[in-house]
Amino acid sequence: MPSLLKRILFEVAGHPNERTLTLSSASNDGHFISLRPLVKPSTEAEKKFPFEWAFAGTNANIKITPKSEGVAAQDFNFWFDANVYLNVPNTHRGEVNTTWTTWESGCIQETGKVFPFGKDKEGVSFMELWQPVDANRDELIITNDANSKGKSIVFKVDNAEYEGLVIVVGKWTQGFLSKKNGNSIEGLNFLRLLERESGKVEALVDYGKDAQKFPRDFANLKKGSSVDVNGLTWEVIEYTV
């Protein structure tokens, strides 16, 4: 079930806030990407890298276990994690165990614990609140149904030089592309595209030196095919239109 979730709240250690316009895309086959750009970057460091975080993975990187009506465990082993890539100190490494509870309102509460100081040290509890939005519309329209149906396309690259994943869900596209063996923001690229009702495509996030290597044309492809974009070959690992 392709879905697009907008984060409404991020609470760490009892302090709720939301400084980003975070969207998490999940494809029909269960591949996923979450981009968390800051709405109002303020420091010089934030202006240079205006993201709280980003992560992505294929369906091999997540295990979903239904627990009870409206409750599921989701265990993540990210393929890409911006904090790991940038080697940010005091951030979590390894599997993240979370619990997702759908409220009667339709919002989904995610709770979990991360271990920024190591698995043997004290953990930090967090809560995130997700609002399902309609991926097939070009505005952020609140919906009770996290299953957006419709278009679900995924591109992947994993060669000697690059790793990358691009997920198209309805009118919303999100992608990352990272240069292997780099550990600085110079090696990171992020993309968020929005197809307007008119058909015009708008780039809401278009970050990084290699951003021109992202696929931006999704017509007439098929699963198992590949596309070359300015010298980079992406594999189409999912294609439902």
Next chain:
Amino acid sequence: MPSLLKRILFEVAGHPNERTLTLSSASNDGHFISLRPLVKPSTEAEKKFPFEWAFAGTNANIKITPKSEGVAAQDFNFWFDANVYLNVPNTHRGEVNTTWTTWESGCIQETGKVFPFGKDKEGVSFMELWQPVDANRDELIITNDANSKGKSIVFKVDNAEYEGLVIVVGKWTQGFLSKKNGNSIEGLNFLRLLERESGKVEALVDYGKDAQKFPRDFANLKKGSSVDVNGLTWEVIEYTV
């Protein structure tokens, strides 16, 4: 500034949840109403009275004091409070002091304390999170701008038999009508209307024996005029179209 806020989260004593589809309407002149219908009433009592709460007031019932950039105190002395009307035990009486903080994401965090066991007893902290939505659209569309501009109409009744307030903000109407000297749900009426893009008006909430006394036609009126609806006379106290 007319606004329409959708509640996303209600947290009491550290337990976040959201069982309602709560909308709070504020008119251009600062009159307000908040209706909190349950999404999935489950018990017999909930099915009979499917509301968590409802309150309303004119701009004489609220004091707003800017505190700093994006932060304001709001002190409520409700004109109508469903808990007071129904004499629900262990619920707050008198002024409620709250703090409203606008996050960078555009959501607004409300925090405060209520005193369900009396002002001299221990208080209970709460937090509510509000998502501004576009009152001029017939879907719940996330917006960063809490000021919806456009239509703002308010009807009031306060006679020997009834108290009531109806607020139209954009395409959304909310109202209450209570029978004086009643203290049971038999005396309560609530209305939530939505004008679809087609012009057709849909009743999302239409509750109570006297609901047919609510005004439902808002054309060609003016401030200071009055309208009769099935024997009840409402005063138009605000009219901007």
